[in-house]
Amino acid sequence: MNIPNIVSIQRYSIHDGDGIRTTVFFKGCSLNCWWCHNPESQSFKKEVMYNREKCSSCFACTKVCDCNVADVENSKVNYNRSKCTQCEKCLDYCINNAREVVGKEYSVMELVKEIDKDSMFYESSFGGVTLSGGEVMLQDSDYMVELVKKLNKRGYNIAMDTCGYAPEINYEKVLPYVDTFLYDIKLIDNEKHKKYMGKGNELIFSNLEFINKNGANIYIRIPVIGGVNDSDKDIEEIIDYLKEKISVKQVNLLPYHDIASSKYDRLDLVYPGKDFTVPTKERMEELKDKFIKNGFNNTKIGG
Missing domain, CATH: 3.30.70.20 (Alpha-Beta Plaits)
Known part of the structure:
Protein backbone atom coordinates (compact mmCIF):
# COMPACT_ATOMS: atom_id res chain seq x y z
CA MET A 1 0.00 0.00 0.00
CA ASN A 2 1.37 3.41 -0.99
CA ILE A 3 0.73 6.18 1.52
CA PRO A 4 -0.49 9.32 -0.30
CA ASN A 5 0.50 12.89 0.40
CA ILE A 6 -2.17 15.17 1.79
CA VAL A 7 -2.14 18.90 1.13
CA SER A 8 -4.44 19.91 3.97
CA ILE A 9 -7.37 18.93 6.17
CA GLN A 10 -10.01 21.66 6.14
CA ARG A 11 -12.34 21.64 9.11
CA TYR A 12 -15.81 23.15 9.35
CA SER A 13 -16.19 23.23 5.57
CA ILE A 14 -19.62 24.18 4.18
CA HIS A 15 -18.78 24.22 0.47
CA ASP A 16 -17.88 20.59 -0.27
CA GLY A 17 -21.15 18.77 0.13
CA ASP A 18 -24.07 18.86 2.56
CA GLY A 19 -23.83 20.16 6.10
CA ILE A 20 -20.65 20.83 8.02
CA ARG A 21 -17.82 18.70 6.68
CA THR A 22 -14.19 17.84 7.11
CA THR A 23 -12.53 18.04 3.69
CA VAL A 24 -9.31 16.14 3.05
CA PHE A 25 -7.27 17.40 0.09
CA PHE A 26 -5.09 14.67 -1.44
CA LYS A 27 -2.04 15.58 -3.54
CA GLY A 28 -1.76 14.58 -7.18
CA CYS A 29 -3.89 15.01 -10.31
CA SER A 30 -3.63 14.02 -13.98
CA LEU A 31 -5.38 17.13 -15.29
CA ASN A 32 -3.71 20.49 -15.60
CA CYS A 33 -6.62 22.93 -15.57
CA TRP A 34 -5.51 26.45 -16.49
CA TRP A 35 -7.54 27.98 -13.65
CA CYS A 36 -6.65 25.43 -10.97
CA HIS A 37 -7.15 26.99 -7.53
CA ASN A 38 -4.81 24.48 -5.91
CA PRO A 39 -1.69 24.15 -8.11
CA GLU A 40 0.13 22.77 -5.07
CA SER A 41 -2.14 19.71 -5.33
CA GLN A 42 -1.23 18.80 -8.93
CA SER A 43 2.03 16.95 -8.23
CA PHE A 44 1.93 13.72 -6.23
CA LYS A 45 5.21 14.64 -4.53
CA LYS A 46 5.96 16.99 -1.66
CA GLY A 103 2.43 17.37 1.39
CA LYS A 104 2.25 15.18 4.48
CA GLU A 105 1.82 11.43 4.69
CA TYR A 106 -0.93 10.00 6.89
CA SER A 107 -1.55 6.33 7.47
CA VAL A 108 -5.21 5.34 7.21
CA MET A 109 -5.62 5.27 10.98
CA GLU A 110 -3.79 8.58 11.45
CA LEU A 111 -6.17 10.21 8.98
CA VAL A 112 -9.24 8.61 10.55
CA LYS A 113 -8.17 9.93 13.97
CA GLU A 114 -7.92 13.45 12.52
CA ILE A 115 -11.39 13.12 11.01
CA ASP A 116 -12.80 11.74 14.29
CA LYS A 117 -11.99 15.06 15.98
CA ASP A 118 -14.87 16.71 14.08
CA SER A 119 -17.45 13.95 14.48
CA MET A 120 -19.61 16.03 16.82
CA PHE A 121 -20.43 18.40 13.95
CA TYR A 122 -21.57 15.77 11.47
CA GLU A 123 -24.72 14.50 13.13
CA SER A 124 -26.09 17.91 14.10
CA SER A 125 -25.57 19.41 10.63
CA PHE A 126 -26.19 16.30 8.49
CA GLY A 127 -22.60 16.72 7.33
CA GLY A 128 -19.68 14.35 7.04
CA VAL A 129 -16.36 13.81 5.32
CA THR A 130 -15.37 14.95 1.84
CA LEU A 131 -12.36 13.37 0.16
CA SER A 132 -10.98 15.78 -2.42
CA GLY A 133 -7.79 16.74 -4.23
CA GLY A 134 -5.91 17.05 -6.46
CA GLU A 135 -7.67 13.89 -7.59
CA VAL A 136 -8.67 11.55 -4.81
CA MET A 137 -9.55 8.70 -7.18
CA LEU A 138 -5.94 8.51 -8.41
CA GLN A 139 -4.58 7.70 -4.96
CA ASP A 140 -3.58 4.16 -4.00
CA SER A 141 -6.80 2.15 -4.33
CA ASP A 142 -6.03 -0.17 -1.39
CA TYR A 143 -5.50 2.87 0.83
CA MET A 144 -8.73 4.51 -0.35
CA VAL A 145 -10.84 1.38 0.08
CA GLU A 146 -9.55 0.83 3.62
CA LEU A 147 -10.19 4.50 4.42
CA VAL A 148 -13.78 4.63 3.16
CA LYS A 149 -14.58 1.31 4.85
CA LYS A 150 -13.44 2.66 8.22
CA LEU A 151 -15.31 5.95 7.73
CA ASN A 152 -18.43 4.08 6.63
CA LYS A 153 -18.23 1.79 9.66
CA ARG A 154 -18.24 4.88 11.88
CA GLY A 155 -21.45 6.04 10.20
CA TYR A 156 -19.91 9.10 8.58
CA ASN A 157 -21.47 10.48 5.42
CA ILE A 158 -18.81 10.25 2.70
CA ALA A 159 -18.57 12.53 -0.33
CA MET A 160 -16.01 11.94 -3.07
CA ASP A 161 -14.98 15.08 -4.97
CA THR A 162 -13.61 13.97 -8.34
CA CYS A 163 -12.76 15.27 -11.80
CA GLY A 164 -13.49 11.81 -13.21
CA TYR A 165 -10.07 11.22 -14.76
CA ALA A 166 -9.07 7.96 -13.06
CA PRO A 167 -9.37 4.21 -13.74
CA GLU A 168 -12.94 2.88 -13.67
CA ILE A 169 -11.92 0.10 -11.28
CA ASN A 170 -11.12 2.69 -8.62
CA TYR A 171 -14.71 3.95 -8.73
CA GLU A 172 -16.06 0.41 -8.66
CA LYS A 173 -14.10 -0.39 -5.50
CA VAL A 174 -15.39 2.58 -3.46
CA LEU A 175 -18.97 2.71 -4.78
CA PRO A 176 -20.50 0.64 -1.93
CA TYR A 177 -19.18 3.07 0.69
CA VAL A 178 -19.59 6.52 -0.88
CA ASP A 179 -22.81 8.45 -0.21
CA THR A 180 -22.32 11.19 -2.80
CA PHE A 181 -20.02 11.87 -5.73
CA LEU A 182 -19.27 15.55 -6.31
CA TYR A 183 -18.45 15.19 -10.00
CA ASP A 184 -16.83 17.93 -12.08
CA ILE A 185 -17.83 18.67 -15.64
CA LYS A 186 -16.04 21.48 -17.44
CA LEU A 187 -16.67 21.07 -21.18
CA ILE A 188 -18.38 18.77 -23.64
CA ASP A 189 -16.17 19.93 -26.51
CA ASN A 190 -13.27 17.44 -26.38
CA GLU A 191 -10.75 19.63 -28.22
CA LYS A 192 -11.36 22.55 -25.87
CA HIS A 193 -11.10 20.11 -22.97
CA LYS A 194 -7.69 18.99 -24.19
CA LYS A 195 -6.57 22.60 -24.55
CA TYR A 196 -7.61 23.83 -21.10
CA MET A 197 -7.22 20.63 -19.05
CA GLY A 198 -4.42 18.83 -20.89
CA LYS A 199 -6.49 15.66 -21.40
CA GLY A 200 -9.58 14.61 -23.35
CA ASN A 201 -12.89 14.00 -21.60
CA GLU A 202 -13.78 10.50 -22.86
CA LEU A 203 -12.69 8.78 -19.63
CA ILE A 204 -14.46 11.40 -17.53
CA PHE A 205 -17.83 10.79 -19.18
CA SER A 206 -17.30 7.03 -19.23
CA ASN A 207 -16.76 6.99 -15.46
CA LEU A 208 -19.71 9.32 -14.86
CA GLU A 209 -21.98 7.02 -16.83
CA PHE A 210 -20.57 4.00 -14.98
CA ILE A 211 -21.31 5.33 -11.49
CA ASN A 212 -24.71 6.58 -12.67
CA LYS A 213 -25.57 3.12 -14.03
CA ASN A 214 -24.61 1.66 -10.66
CA GLY A 215 -26.92 3.90 -8.66
CA ALA A 216 -24.53 6.55 -7.35
CA ASN A 217 -25.87 9.74 -5.81
CA ILE A 218 -24.40 12.43 -8.09
CA TYR A 219 -23.93 16.15 -7.59
CA ILE A 220 -22.59 17.79 -10.75
CA ARG A 221 -20.16 20.67 -10.17
CA ILE A 222 -19.44 23.04 -13.04
CA PRO A 223 -16.70 25.66 -12.67
CA VAL A 224 -17.88 28.57 -14.82
CA ILE A 225 -14.86 30.23 -16.42
CA GLY A 226 -15.33 33.46 -18.36
CA GLY A 227 -13.85 32.96 -21.82
CA VAL A 228 -13.74 29.16 -21.56
CA ASN A 229 -17.14 27.57 -20.89
CA ASP A 230 -19.58 30.36 -20.02
CA SER A 231 -21.19 30.67 -23.46
CA ASP A 232 -24.78 29.57 -24.07
CA LYS A 233 -23.48 26.86 -26.41
CA ASP A 234 -21.11 25.34 -23.86
CA ILE A 235 -23.69 25.36 -21.08
CA GLU A 236 -26.48 24.01 -23.28
CA GLU A 237 -24.21 21.15 -24.40
CA ILE A 238 -23.70 20.19 -20.76
CA ILE A 239 -27.44 20.42 -20.07
CA ASP A 240 -28.30 18.24 -23.09
CA TYR A 241 -25.74 15.62 -22.06
CA LEU A 242 -26.98 15.44 -18.47
CA LYS A 243 -30.65 15.26 -19.53
CA GLU A 244 -29.92 12.34 -21.81
CA LYS A 245 -27.38 10.38 -19.78
CA ILE A 246 -27.28 11.14 -16.05
CA SER A 247 -29.62 11.14 -13.06
CA VAL A 248 -28.51 14.28 -11.25
CA LYS A 249 -29.49 15.08 -7.66
CA GLN A 250 -27.93 18.55 -7.59
CA VAL A 251 -26.06 20.98 -9.85
CA ASN A 252 -23.55 23.45 -8.41
CA LEU A 253 -22.38 26.31 -10.64
CA LEU A 254 -19.02 27.55 -9.34
CA PRO A 255 -18.04 31.04 -10.56
CA TYR A 256 -14.39 31.48 -11.46
CA HIS A 257 -12.10 33.62 -9.33
CA ASP A 258 -8.35 34.25 -9.48
CA ILE A 259 -7.69 34.52 -5.75
CA ALA A 260 -5.27 31.59 -5.86
CA SER A 261 -3.23 32.85 -8.81
CA SER A 262 -0.46 34.05 -6.47
CA LYS A 263 0.23 30.42 -5.51
CA TYR A 264 1.76 29.80 -8.93
CA ASP A 265 4.67 32.14 -8.34
CA ARG A 266 5.40 30.36 -5.05
CA LEU A 267 5.83 27.16 -7.06
CA ASP A 268 7.85 28.86 -9.82
CA LEU A 269 4.95 28.43 -12.22
CA VAL A 270 3.25 30.86 -14.59
CA TYR A 271 -0.48 31.28 -14.05
CA PRO A 272 -2.06 30.41 -17.42
CA GLY A 273 -5.49 31.89 -16.65
CA LYS A 274 -4.59 35.57 -16.65
CA ASP A 275 -7.01 36.34 -19.51
CA PHE A 276 -10.01 34.60 -17.94
CA THR A 277 -12.88 36.71 -16.66
CA VAL A 278 -15.13 36.42 -13.62
CA PRO A 279 -18.77 35.78 -14.60
CA THR A 280 -21.11 38.49 -13.35
CA LYS A 281 -23.81 37.69 -10.80
CA GLU A 282 -26.37 38.37 -13.52
CA ARG A 283 -24.72 35.86 -15.85
CA MET A 284 -24.59 33.22 -13.13
CA GLU A 285 -28.31 33.71 -12.49
CA GLU A 286 -28.99 33.33 -16.22
CA LEU A 287 -27.10 30.05 -16.28
CA LYS A 288 -28.90 28.84 -13.17
CA ASP A 289 -32.24 29.62 -14.84
CA LYS A 290 -31.20 27.60 -17.88
CA PHE A 291 -30.67 24.52 -15.73
CA ILE A 292 -33.89 25.01 -13.80
CA LYS A 293 -35.92 25.44 -17.00
CA ASN A 294 -34.50 22.13 -18.19
CA GLY A 295 -35.67 20.27 -15.11
CA PHE A 296 -32.63 20.62 -12.85
CA ASN A 297 -34.60 22.27 -10.07
CA ASN A 298 -31.93 21.69 -7.45
CA THR A 299 -29.38 24.03 -9.03
CA LYS A 300 -27.27 26.31 -6.86
CA ILE A 301 -24.65 28.97 -7.41
CA GLY A 302 -21.58 28.08 -5.36
CA GLY A 303 -21.27 25.18 -2.95
Whole structure:
Protein backbone atom coordinates (compact mmCIF):
# COMPACT_ATOMS: atom_id res chain seq x y z
CA MET A 1 0.00 0.00 0.00
CA ASN A 2 1.37 3.41 -0.99
CA ILE A 3 0.73 6.18 1.52
CA PRO A 4 -0.49 9.32 -0.30
CA ASN A 5 0.50 12.89 0.40
CA ILE A 6 -2.17 15.17 1.79
CA VAL A 7 -2.14 18.90 1.13
CA SER A 8 -4.44 19.91 3.97
CA ILE A 9 -7.37 18.93 6.17
CA GLN A 10 -10.01 21.66 6.14
CA ARG A 11 -12.34 21.64 9.11
CA TYR A 12 -15.81 23.15 9.35
CA SER A 13 -16.19 23.23 5.57
CA ILE A 14 -19.62 24.18 4.18
CA HIS A 15 -18.78 24.22 0.47
CA ASP A 16 -17.88 20.59 -0.27
CA GLY A 17 -21.15 18.77 0.13
CA ASP A 18 -24.07 18.86 2.56
CA GLY A 19 -23.83 20.16 6.10
CA ILE A 20 -20.65 20.83 8.02
CA ARG A 21 -17.82 18.70 6.68
CA THR A 22 -14.19 17.84 7.11
CA THR A 23 -12.53 18.04 3.69
CA VAL A 24 -9.31 16.14 3.05
CA PHE A 25 -7.27 17.40 0.09
CA PHE A 26 -5.09 14.67 -1.44
CA LYS A 27 -2.04 15.58 -3.54
CA GLY A 28 -1.76 14.58 -7.18
CA CYS A 29 -3.89 15.01 -10.31
CA SER A 30 -3.63 14.02 -13.98
CA LEU A 31 -5.38 17.13 -15.29
CA ASN A 32 -3.71 20.49 -15.60
CA CYS A 33 -6.62 22.93 -15.57
CA TRP A 34 -5.51 26.45 -16.49
CA TRP A 35 -7.54 27.98 -13.65
CA CYS A 36 -6.65 25.43 -10.97
CA HIS A 37 -7.15 26.99 -7.53
CA ASN A 38 -4.81 24.48 -5.91
CA PRO A 39 -1.69 24.15 -8.11
CA GLU A 40 0.13 22.77 -5.07
CA SER A 41 -2.14 19.71 -5.33
CA GLN A 42 -1.23 18.80 -8.93
CA SER A 43 2.03 16.95 -8.23
CA PHE A 44 1.93 13.72 -6.23
CA LYS A 45 5.21 14.64 -4.53
CA LYS A 46 5.96 16.99 -1.66
CA GLU A 47 6.85 20.51 -2.77
CA VAL A 48 8.21 23.71 -1.27
CA MET A 49 6.15 26.87 -1.68
CA TYR A 50 8.40 29.93 -1.51
CA ASN A 51 6.81 33.33 -0.88
CA ARG A 52 9.39 35.84 -2.11
CA GLU A 53 7.36 38.76 -0.73
CA LYS A 54 7.94 37.49 2.80
CA CYS A 55 11.67 36.92 2.28
CA SER A 56 13.81 39.59 3.99
CA SER A 57 17.08 38.36 2.42
CA CYS A 58 18.63 37.47 5.76
CA PHE A 59 20.32 34.56 3.94
CA ALA A 60 19.98 32.23 6.95
CA CYS A 61 18.62 29.51 4.69
CA THR A 62 21.72 29.61 2.49
CA LYS A 63 23.86 28.53 5.42
CA VAL A 64 21.98 25.27 6.00
CA CYS A 65 20.86 24.15 2.55
CA ASP A 66 22.67 23.91 -0.79
CA CYS A 67 19.44 24.65 -2.68
CA ASN A 68 19.57 28.27 -1.56
CA VAL A 69 22.31 30.60 -2.78
CA ALA A 70 22.81 34.16 -1.55
CA ASP A 71 22.78 36.73 -4.35
CA VAL A 72 24.28 39.51 -2.22
CA GLU A 73 24.60 41.96 -5.09
CA ASN A 74 20.85 41.85 -5.77
CA SER A 75 19.88 41.26 -2.11
CA LYS A 76 17.90 38.13 -2.78
CA VAL A 77 17.97 34.37 -2.36
CA ASN A 78 18.22 32.21 -5.48
CA TYR A 79 16.30 29.01 -4.74
CA ASN A 80 17.10 26.02 -6.98
CA ARG A 81 13.93 23.92 -6.94
CA SER A 82 15.48 21.15 -9.05
CA LYS A 83 18.00 20.39 -6.28
CA CYS A 84 15.50 20.52 -3.44
CA THR A 85 14.96 17.32 -1.45
CA GLN A 86 12.35 18.82 0.91
CA CYS A 87 14.70 18.33 3.86
CA GLU A 88 12.87 21.23 5.59
CA LYS A 89 16.05 22.67 7.15
CA CYS A 90 15.35 26.06 5.59
CA LEU A 91 11.96 26.18 7.36
CA ASP A 92 13.64 26.05 10.75
CA TYR A 93 15.92 28.97 9.91
CA CYS A 94 13.47 31.21 8.05
CA ILE A 95 12.41 33.92 10.51
CA ASN A 96 9.64 35.19 8.22
CA ASN A 97 8.04 31.84 7.40
CA ALA A 98 8.59 32.49 3.70
CA ARG A 99 8.56 28.77 2.94
CA GLU A 100 6.28 25.85 3.57
CA VAL A 101 6.44 22.21 2.53
CA VAL A 102 3.19 21.04 0.96
CA GLY A 103 2.43 17.37 1.39
CA LYS A 104 2.25 15.18 4.48
CA GLU A 105 1.82 11.43 4.69
CA TYR A 106 -0.93 10.00 6.89
CA SER A 107 -1.55 6.33 7.47
CA VAL A 108 -5.21 5.34 7.21
CA MET A 109 -5.62 5.27 10.98
CA GLU A 110 -3.79 8.58 11.45
CA LEU A 111 -6.17 10.21 8.98
CA VAL A 112 -9.24 8.61 10.55
CA LYS A 113 -8.17 9.93 13.97
CA GLU A 114 -7.92 13.45 12.52
CA ILE A 115 -11.39 13.12 11.01
CA ASP A 116 -12.80 11.74 14.29
CA LYS A 117 -11.99 15.06 15.98
CA ASP A 118 -14.87 16.71 14.08
CA SER A 119 -17.45 13.95 14.48
CA MET A 120 -19.61 16.03 16.82
CA PHE A 121 -20.43 18.40 13.95
CA TYR A 122 -21.57 15.77 11.47
CA GLU A 123 -24.72 14.50 13.13
CA SER A 124 -26.09 17.91 14.10
CA SER A 125 -25.57 19.41 10.63
CA PHE A 126 -26.19 16.30 8.49
CA GLY A 127 -22.60 16.72 7.33
CA GLY A 128 -19.68 14.35 7.04
CA VAL A 129 -16.36 13.81 5.32
CA THR A 130 -15.37 14.95 1.84
CA LEU A 131 -12.36 13.37 0.16
CA SER A 132 -10.98 15.78 -2.42
CA GLY A 133 -7.79 16.74 -4.23
CA GLY A 134 -5.91 17.05 -6.46
CA GLU A 135 -7.67 13.89 -7.59
CA VAL A 136 -8.67 11.55 -4.81
CA MET A 137 -9.55 8.70 -7.18
CA LEU A 138 -5.94 8.51 -8.41
CA GLN A 139 -4.58 7.70 -4.96
CA ASP A 140 -3.58 4.16 -4.00
CA SER A 141 -6.80 2.15 -4.33
CA ASP A 142 -6.03 -0.17 -1.39
CA TYR A 143 -5.50 2.87 0.83
CA MET A 144 -8.73 4.51 -0.35
CA VAL A 145 -10.84 1.38 0.08
CA GLU A 146 -9.55 0.83 3.62
CA LEU A 147 -10.19 4.50 4.42
CA VAL A 148 -13.78 4.63 3.16
CA LYS A 149 -14.58 1.31 4.85
CA LYS A 150 -13.44 2.66 8.22
CA LEU A 151 -15.31 5.95 7.73
CA ASN A 152 -18.43 4.08 6.63
CA LYS A 153 -18.23 1.79 9.66
CA ARG A 154 -18.24 4.88 11.88
CA GLY A 155 -21.45 6.04 10.20
CA TYR A 156 -19.91 9.10 8.58
CA ASN A 157 -21.47 10.48 5.42
CA ILE A 158 -18.81 10.25 2.70
CA ALA A 159 -18.57 12.53 -0.33
CA MET A 160 -16.01 11.94 -3.07
CA ASP A 161 -14.98 15.08 -4.97
CA THR A 162 -13.61 13.97 -8.34
CA CYS A 163 -12.76 15.27 -11.80
CA GLY A 164 -13.49 11.81 -13.21
CA TYR A 165 -10.07 11.22 -14.76
CA ALA A 166 -9.07 7.96 -13.06
CA PRO A 167 -9.37 4.21 -13.74
CA GLU A 168 -12.94 2.88 -13.67
CA ILE A 169 -11.92 0.10 -11.28
CA ASN A 170 -11.12 2.69 -8.62
CA TYR A 171 -14.71 3.95 -8.73
CA GLU A 172 -16.06 0.41 -8.66
CA LYS A 173 -14.10 -0.39 -5.50
CA VAL A 174 -15.39 2.58 -3.46
CA LEU A 175 -18.97 2.71 -4.78
CA PRO A 176 -20.50 0.64 -1.93
CA TYR A 177 -19.18 3.07 0.69
CA VAL A 178 -19.59 6.52 -0.88
CA ASP A 179 -22.81 8.45 -0.21
CA THR A 180 -22.32 11.19 -2.80
CA PHE A 181 -20.02 11.87 -5.73
CA LEU A 182 -19.27 15.55 -6.31
CA TYR A 183 -18.45 15.19 -10.00
CA ASP A 184 -16.83 17.93 -12.08
CA ILE A 185 -17.83 18.67 -15.64
CA LYS A 186 -16.04 21.48 -17.44
CA LEU A 187 -16.67 21.07 -21.18
CA ILE A 188 -18.38 18.77 -23.64
CA ASP A 189 -16.17 19.93 -26.51
CA ASN A 190 -13.27 17.44 -26.38
CA GLU A 191 -10.75 19.63 -28.22
CA LYS A 192 -11.36 22.55 -25.87
CA HIS A 193 -11.10 20.11 -22.97
CA LYS A 194 -7.69 18.99 -24.19
CA LYS A 195 -6.57 22.60 -24.55
CA TYR A 196 -7.61 23.83 -21.10
CA MET A 197 -7.22 20.63 -19.05
CA GLY A 198 -4.42 18.83 -20.89
CA LYS A 199 -6.49 15.66 -21.40
CA GLY A 200 -9.58 14.61 -23.35
CA ASN A 201 -12.89 14.00 -21.60
CA GLU A 202 -13.78 10.50 -22.86
CA LEU A 203 -12.69 8.78 -19.63
CA ILE A 204 -14.46 11.40 -17.53
CA PHE A 205 -17.83 10.79 -19.18
CA SER A 206 -17.30 7.03 -19.23
CA ASN A 207 -16.76 6.99 -15.46
CA LEU A 208 -19.71 9.32 -14.86
CA GLU A 209 -21.98 7.02 -16.83
CA PHE A 210 -20.57 4.00 -14.98
CA ILE A 211 -21.31 5.33 -11.49
CA ASN A 212 -24.71 6.58 -12.67
CA LYS A 213 -25.57 3.12 -14.03
CA ASN A 214 -24.61 1.66 -10.66
CA GLY A 215 -26.92 3.90 -8.66
CA ALA A 216 -24.53 6.55 -7.35
CA ASN A 217 -25.87 9.74 -5.81
CA ILE A 218 -24.40 12.43 -8.09
CA TYR A 219 -23.93 16.15 -7.59
CA ILE A 220 -22.59 17.79 -10.75
CA ARG A 221 -20.16 20.67 -10.17
CA ILE A 222 -19.44 23.04 -13.04
CA PRO A 223 -16.70 25.66 -12.67
CA VAL A 224 -17.88 28.57 -14.82
CA ILE A 225 -14.86 30.23 -16.42
CA GLY A 226 -15.33 33.46 -18.36
CA GLY A 227 -13.85 32.96 -21.82
CA VAL A 228 -13.74 29.16 -21.56
CA ASN A 229 -17.14 27.57 -20.89
CA ASP A 230 -19.58 30.36 -20.02
CA SER A 231 -21.19 30.67 -23.46
CA ASP A 232 -24.78 29.57 -24.07
CA LYS A 233 -23.48 26.86 -26.41
CA ASP A 234 -21.11 25.34 -23.86
CA ILE A 235 -23.69 25.36 -21.08
CA GLU A 236 -26.48 24.01 -23.28
CA GLU A 237 -24.21 21.15 -24.40
CA ILE A 238 -23.70 20.19 -20.76
CA ILE A 239 -27.44 20.42 -20.07
CA ASP A 240 -28.30 18.24 -23.09
CA TYR A 241 -25.74 15.62 -22.06
CA LEU A 242 -26.98 15.44 -18.47
CA LYS A 243 -30.65 15.26 -19.53
CA GLU A 244 -29.92 12.34 -21.81
CA LYS A 245 -27.38 10.38 -19.78
CA ILE A 246 -27.28 11.14 -16.05
CA SER A 247 -29.62 11.14 -13.06
CA VAL A 248 -28.51 14.28 -11.25
CA LYS A 249 -29.49 15.08 -7.66
CA GLN A 250 -27.93 18.55 -7.59
CA VAL A 251 -26.06 20.98 -9.85
CA ASN A 252 -23.55 23.45 -8.41
CA LEU A 253 -22.38 26.31 -10.64
CA LEU A 254 -19.02 27.55 -9.34
CA PRO A 255 -18.04 31.04 -10.56
CA TYR A 256 -14.39 31.48 -11.46
CA HIS A 257 -12.10 33.62 -9.33
CA ASP A 258 -8.35 34.25 -9.48
CA ILE A 259 -7.69 34.52 -5.75
CA ALA A 260 -5.27 31.59 -5.86
CA SER A 261 -3.23 32.85 -8.81
CA SER A 262 -0.46 34.05 -6.47
CA LYS A 263 0.23 30.42 -5.51
CA TYR A 264 1.76 29.80 -8.93
CA ASP A 265 4.67 32.14 -8.34
CA ARG A 266 5.40 30.36 -5.05
CA LEU A 267 5.83 27.16 -7.06
CA ASP A 268 7.85 28.86 -9.82
CA LEU A 269 4.95 28.43 -12.22
CA VAL A 270 3.25 30.86 -14.59
CA TYR A 271 -0.48 31.28 -14.05
CA PRO A 272 -2.06 30.41 -17.42
CA GLY A 273 -5.49 31.89 -16.65
CA LYS A 274 -4.59 35.57 -16.65
CA ASP A 275 -7.01 36.34 -19.51
CA PHE A 276 -10.01 34.60 -17.94
CA THR A 277 -12.88 36.71 -16.66
CA VAL A 278 -15.13 36.42 -13.62
CA PRO A 279 -18.77 35.78 -14.60
CA THR A 280 -21.11 38.49 -13.35
CA LYS A 281 -23.81 37.69 -10.80
CA GLU A 282 -26.37 38.37 -13.52
CA ARG A 283 -24.72 35.86 -15.85
CA MET A 284 -24.59 33.22 -13.13
CA GLU A 285 -28.31 33.71 -12.49
CA GLU A 286 -28.99 33.33 -16.22
CA LEU A 287 -27.10 30.05 -16.28
CA LYS A 288 -28.90 28.84 -13.17
CA ASP A 289 -32.24 29.62 -14.84
CA LYS A 290 -31.20 27.60 -17.88
CA PHE A 291 -30.67 24.52 -15.73
CA ILE A 292 -33.89 25.01 -13.80
CA LYS A 293 -35.92 25.44 -17.00
CA ASN A 294 -34.50 22.13 -18.19
CA GLY A 295 -35.67 20.27 -15.11
CA PHE A 296 -32.63 20.62 -12.85
CA ASN A 297 -34.60 22.27 -10.07
CA ASN A 298 -31.93 21.69 -7.45
CA THR A 299 -29.38 24.03 -9.03
CA LYS A 300 -27.27 26.31 -6.86
CA ILE A 301 -24.65 28.97 -7.41
CA GLY A 302 -21.58 28.08 -5.36
CA GLY A 303 -21.27 25.18 -2.95
